[in-house]
Amino acid sequence: MNSLDRLAQYLVTGITQGSIYAMTALGFTIIYNATTIINFAQGEFVMLGAMLAITFTTVLHMPLWLAFPLSVAVITLLGGLVYGAALAPMRSPSPIKLIIVTVGCSIFLKGVAMLIWGKEALTLTSFSGDEPIKMGNVVMVPQHLWVILILLISVLGLNIFYTRTITGKAMRACASNPRAAGLMGIDVHRMTLFTWALSGALGAAAGVVIAPLTMMGYHMGTMLGLKGFCAAIFGGLGSNIGAIAGGVLIGILENLGAGYISSSLKDAFAFVIMLLVLFVRPSGLVGTKEIERV
Amino acid sequence: MTQEISHKPTLSVKDLSMRFGGVEALREVGFDVQAGSITALIGPNGAGKTTVFNLITGVYRPQAGSIKIGPRELVGFAPHKIARFGLTRTFQTVKVFGEMTVLENVMVGRHSRTKSGFFAALFKPPWERKEEKSIKEDALKELSFVGIEARASDRCDSLPLGHLRLVEIARALATEPHFLLLDEPAAGLNSRETEMLADLLRKIRERGVTPLVVDHDMDLVMDVCDRIMVLNYGSKIAEGTPREIQNNPDVIAAYLGESAMERPARENNSGV
Amino acid sequence: MVLVAIAAALLPKALTNQYYLTVFIIIGIQAILVVGLNLLMGYAGQISLGHAAFYALGAYFSGVLTAIHHWNPWSAALVAAVATALMALIVGIPTLKLEGHYLAMATLGIGIIIQKLIEEFSGITGGNNGLTNIPGISLRGFELNTDLRFYYFVWVIVIVLTALSIHLIHSRVGRACRAIHSSRLAAHHMGVNVQKIKVQIFVLSAVYASIAGSLYGHYQRYLDPGSFGFGLSIQLVVMVVLGGLGNVWGGILGAAIINLLTEYISKFTEYGPVIFGLILIVMVLFMPKGIAGLAGRLGNLIPRLREGKAS
Numbered sequence: 028m029n030s031l032d033r034l035a036q037y038l039v040t041g042i043t044q045g046s047i048y049a050m051t052a053l054g055f056t057i058i059y060n061a062t063t064i065i066n067f068a069q070g071e072f073v074m075l076g077a078m079l080a081i082t083f084t085t086v087l088h089m090p091l092w093l094a095f096p097l098s099v100a101v102i103t104l105l106g107g108l109v110y111g112a113a114l115a116p117m118r119s120p121s122p123i124k125l126i127i128v129t130v131g132c133s134i135f136l137k138g139v140a141m142l143i144w145g146k147e148a149l150t151l152t153s154f155s156g157d158e159p160i161k162m163g164n165v166v167m168v169p170q171h172l173w174v175i176l177i178l179l180i181s182v183l184g185l186n187i188f189y190t191r192t193i194t195g196k197a198m199r200a201c202a203s204n205p206r207a208a209g210l211m212g213i214d215v216h217r218m219t220l221f222t223w224a225l226s227g228a229l230g231a232a233a234g235v236v237i238a239p240l241t242m243m244g245y246h247m248g249t250m251l252g253l254k255g256f257c258a259a260i261f262g263g264l265g266s267n268i269g270a271i272a273g274g275v276l277i278g279i280l281e282n283l284g285a286g287y288i289s290s291s292l293k294d295a296f297a298f299v300i301m302l303l304v305l306f307v308r309p310s311g312l313v314g315t316k317e318i319e320r321v
Numbered sequence: 322m323t324q325e326i327s328h329k330p331t332l333s334v335k336d337l338s339m340r341f342g343g344v345e346a347l348r349e350v351g352f353d354v355q356a357g358s359i360t361a362l363i364g365p366n367g368a369g370k371t372t373v374f375n376l377i378t379g380v381y382r383p384q385a386g387s388i389k390i391g392p393r394e395l396v397g398f399a400p401h402k403i404a405r406f407g408l409t410r411t412f413q414t415v416k417v418f419g420e421m422t423v424l425e426n427v428m429v430g431r432h433s434r435t436k437s438g439f440f441a442a443l444f445k446p447p448w449e450r451k452e453e454k455s456i457k458e459d460a461l462k463e464l465s466f467v468g469i470e471a472r473a474s475d476r477c478d479s480l481p482l483g484h485l486r487l488v489e490i491a492r493a494l495a496t497e498p499h500f501l502l503l504d505e506p507a508a509g510l511n512s513r514e515t516e517m518l519a520d521l522l523r524k525i526r527e528r529g530v531t532p533l534v535v536d537h538d539m540d541l542v543m544d545v546c547d548r549i550m551v552l553n554y555g556s557k558i559a560e561g562t563p564r565e566i567q568n569n570p571d572v573i574a575a576y577l578g579e580s581a582m583e584r585p586a587r588e589n590n591s592g593v
Numbered sequence: 594m595v596l597v598a599i600a601a602a603l604l605p606k607a608l609t610n611q612y613y614l615t616v617f618i619i620i621g622i623q624a625i626l627v628v629g630l631n632l633l634m635g636y637a638g639q640i641s642l643g644h645a646a647f648y649a650l651g652a653y654f655s656g657v658l659t660a661i662h663h664w665n666p667w668s669a670a671l672v673a674a675v676a677t678a679l680m681a682l683i684v685g686i687p688t689l690k691l692e693g694h695y696l697a698m699a700t701l702g703i704g705i706i707i708q709k710l711i712e713e714f715s716g717i718t719g720g721n722n723g724l725t726n727i728p729g730i731s732l733r734g735f736e737l738n739t740d741l742r743f744y745y746f747v748w749v750i751v752i753v754l755t756a757l758s759i760h761l762i763h764s765r766v767g768r769a770c771r772a773i774h775s776s777r778l779a780a781h782h783m784g785v786n787v788q789k790i791k792v793q794i795f796v797l798s799a800v801y802a803s804i805a806g807s808l809y810g811h812y813q814r815y816l817d818p819g820s821f822g823f824g825l826s827i828q829l830v831v832m833v834v835l836g837g838l839g840n841v842w843g844g845i846l847g848a849a850i851i852n853l854l855t856e857y858i859s860k861f862t863e864y865g866p867v868i869f870g871l872i873l874i875v876m877v878l879f880m881p882k883g884i885a886g887l888a889g890r891l892g893n894l895i896p897r898l899r900e901g902k903a904s
Binding site: 378399400401403404405409418419425428429430432434435439441449452456492493496 | 760761765768769772775779781783784785786787
Binding site: 063065113116117118122123124126127128130131132133134135136137138139141142249253256257260264289291292294295298299301302305306309 | 640642687694697699701703710712713831838864868870871873
C-alpha cells in the first residue's frame with residue numbers, strides 16, 4: 028500500500044471514528060448550551076445504547092430495525108431521568124458540584140452496566156454485512172458508511188427539529204435566554220428535560236451504530252465521553268457545528284497521529300489538541316469569545 | 322500610618338478613546354484631577370463613567386489616549402500594578418470578600434505594601450510574624466478611620482450594605498493610594514448615611530488621598546465636590562465648579578433631554 | 594490539631610487486624626494529596642481534574658531514581674518534588690489563565706497526557722509492565738520496614754504538612770488566595786497579582802502530591818501507570834468535596850472516609866461502583882458543605898442543646 032493509500036485509509040477510519048466523537052460532542056454541546064453543565068455521563072449514554080442493542084438482538088432476538096429505535100428510546104428516557112433525578116433538585120449549583128454529580132452519574136451507570144453485562148466486551152452484528160468495499164486500495168466495510176449516514180441523519184433531524192418545530196424553537200429560546208423564555212410562558216425545566224433526553228438519544232444512536240466496529244464493554248464510555256469533550260472544545264464550546272467539525276477533525280487527526288507518530292499515544296492526541304485550543308484560542312474553531320463585564 | 326505624600330501627583334487623562342466591538346464608548350475624553358481635591362464624574366446612564374474607571378484602573382486597555390499619575394504612564398499595566406502605583410477603587414456592586422471577616426478584608430488591602438511570600442507563609446519566620454502584626458494593626462486603624470472597628474471580626478456576608486461600602490473604602494485606603502476612585506458609593510444609602518459618606522470623603526481628602534467619585538446623587542455631588550466633570554454619550558461636555566455645572570446649558574440639556582422624552586409617554590398612559 | 598495527632602498515634606493500638614494498618618497508611622498518603630488539593634480548590638477556588646498526574650510524577654521520579662539508578666530515597670524524593678514543581682509551573686502558567694469549565698477540562702487533559710506519557714516511555718518507567726524493586730526508606734539506618742513504622746512516618750508527615758497549610762491560610766498569601774476565590778476582580782485591584790498567586794498555589798499542591806507519590810512508591814515497592822488515571826483524579830476531587838471544600842481537616846476526613854468506604858464496599862465488589870456513584874450524587878445534592886460542614890453544624894447544635902433550646 029503506497030503512502031497515498033495509507034493516508035486515504037487513515038482518513039476513512041478517522042472520519043468514521045470522528046463521526047462518533049461528533050455525535051457524542053453534539054449531545055454534550057446541546058446540554059451545555061441549555062444549562063452550562065458539562066455532562067460527564069455522556070459517554071455512558073453511548074455505551075448503554077450499544078449494550079442495549081446488543082442484548083435486544085442477541086438475547087431477545089429482535090430484528091435490528093426494532094432494536095435500534097428501542098435502544099435509542101430507552102436511553103432517551105434515561106437522559107431525561109438523569110436530569111430529573113440528579114440535576115434538577117440541586118439547590119445552588121456551582122461548577123464543582125455539577126461536575127461531581129455528573130461524574131457520580133457516570134460511575135453509577137458504569138456500575139450498573141457492569142452488573143448487567145459483566146466485564147466482557149460484546150459486539151453487535153453489522154447492519155448490512157461485512158463485505159469489504161474497495162475504493163482503489165482503500166478498504167471499507169458497509170458499517171463505516173452507516174456511521175456517516177447516521178451522523179448526517181442526526182444532524183439533519185436536529186436541524187429540522189430546532190428550526191421547524193415549536194418545541195425545538197422553544198428549546199433554542201431557553202438555551203439562549205432562559206429568563207426571557209420563562210417569561211414568554213415556556214417551561215424551562217421541561218425544555219431542559221427534553222434537551223437531556225435528546226442528548227441521550229444522540230448518544231445511544233452513536234453507540235448502536237459504532238458497536239459492530241468495536242467491542243463494547245462497560246468501561247468504553249469513559250474515554251469516548253472525554254474525547255467528545257475535547258471535540259466540543261476544539262470546535263468551540265456551545266457551537267453545534269463546532270462540535271461536529273471538532274469531532275470529525277479529532278477523529279482524523281487522531282488516526283493520522285496514530286499512524287504516523289505513535290499508536291500507543293493515540294488516546295493522548297485528542298487531549299493534546301484540546302490543550303492547544305484552550306491555550307491558544309479557547310473559543311475554539313467556531314465559538315464566540317466571552318467578555319467579562321465589570 | 323498617616324501617609325505623608327512627599328509629592329502630590331496629578332491624575333491626567335488625555336484623549337481617552339474606547340470601543341467595545343462596534344460601539345464607541347468613549348471619545349477623546351480628557352481631564353485632570355488635582356491632588357487634594359474632591360472631584361466627581363457625572364452624566365446620564367450609559368455616558369461612559371464606569372468605563373473611564375475601568376480604563377484608569379487597568380481593567381481594559383484604551384484604543385487611544387494616555388492616563389498618567391504624575392509623570393508615570395498607566396496605560397498597559399494590569400490592575401494590581403496600578404494599585405501599587407497608588408490608584409485604587411471601590412465598585413458599583415460591592416465586591417467585598419464575603420467569606421472573610423471585615424478585618425481580613427481590609428488586611429488584603431495591605432497586600433501591595435507588604436511582602437511575605439510563599440516560604441515565609443509556610444514556615445512563619447519571626448519577620449513574617451512581625452509583618453502580620455503590623456498588617457493587622459494597619460487594618461484596624463483603617464477600620465476605625467471609617468468608623469466600623471466594632472465589626473472587625475464579623476463575617477462580611479452578614480453585614481448591611483452601608484457597612485459593606487465602608488469595608489470597601491477601608492480596604493481601598495489600606496493600599497495607601499494617592500487616588501481613590503469610588504463608583505457610586507452613595508447608591509442604596511439613606512440620607513443620613515449619605516451625609517456620613519460626605520464627611521468621610523472630606524476626611525479622606527484631609528488625610529492626603531484624593532477621591533474621584535462617580536455618582537447619581539446630585540445633592541452629595543454638589544455638596545462635597547470641588548470640581549465636576551460631565552460626560553454624555555462618551556464625550557466630556559462640561560467641566561467646572563458645582564455652580565458652573567448647575568448653570569451649564571449643555572448639562573441641563575443632557576439631563577433634561579431624558580426627562581423631556583419621558584413626558585409624552587406619561588401623558589399617553591394617564592389616559593388609559 | 595493536637596486531637597488528630599493523638600488519634601493518629603493511638604490508632605494502631607486500637608486496630609485488631611494488622612491489615613487495616615495498610616489502609617490507614619494509604620489514607621495518610623492520600624490525605625497529604627488531598628490537603629494540598631484543598632488549598633488549590635477550597636481556598637483558591639481553582640478546579641483541578643488531573644492531580645493524579647503530579648502524584649504519579651512524584652512516585653515515578655522517586656521510583657526510577659531509586660530502583661534503577663540506585664539513588665538514596667531522600668535525595669530522590671527531593672528531586673522528584675523539584676521536578677514536579679517545575680512541571681506544574683510550566684503547565685500551570687498557561688492553564689491557570691483559564692476559568693471554570695475550561696480550567697477543569699485543561700487540567701483533565703494534562704492529567705491524562707502525563708499518564709499516557711508515563712505509559713509510553715516504558716524504557717524508563719517500565720510502562721504497563723510496572724516499575725519494580727523500589728527500595729524502602731530508612732532514617733539513618735533505622736529501617737522503615739514494617740507497616741507500623743511506616744504508618745507513624747507517614748502520619749508525622751501528614752501532621753507537619755497540614756500544620757504548614759494552616760500557616761499558609763492565615764498569612765498574607767493565604768488571604769490573597771481566599772480573596773481571589775471570593776472576587777478575583779476586587780483582589781486584583783487591591784494589588785494582588787492574581788495569576789502569580791494562582792500558579793504558586795497550583796505548584797504547592799503539586800509538590801504535596803509529589804511527596805505523597807514518593808511515599809507511595811517506597812511503600813508499595815511497585816508502580817503501575819494504570820493506578821494514576823482520571824479515576825484517581827476524580828476520587829481526589831471527591832475526597833476534597835466530601836471532606837469539606839475549604840476546610841483543612843476536611844482533607845484528612847475525606848481521604849479517610851472514601852478509603853474506608855471502598856474497603857468496606859469491596860466486600861461487595863459487584864455493587865461497588867453503583868454505590869459509590871450514588872453516594873456522590875446524594876452527597877452533593879444534600880450535603881454541599883461536606884462532612885466537615887455537617888460536623889460544624891452539629892457543633893453549633895450542642896451549645897443550643899445545653900441551653901435547652903429546641904432545635
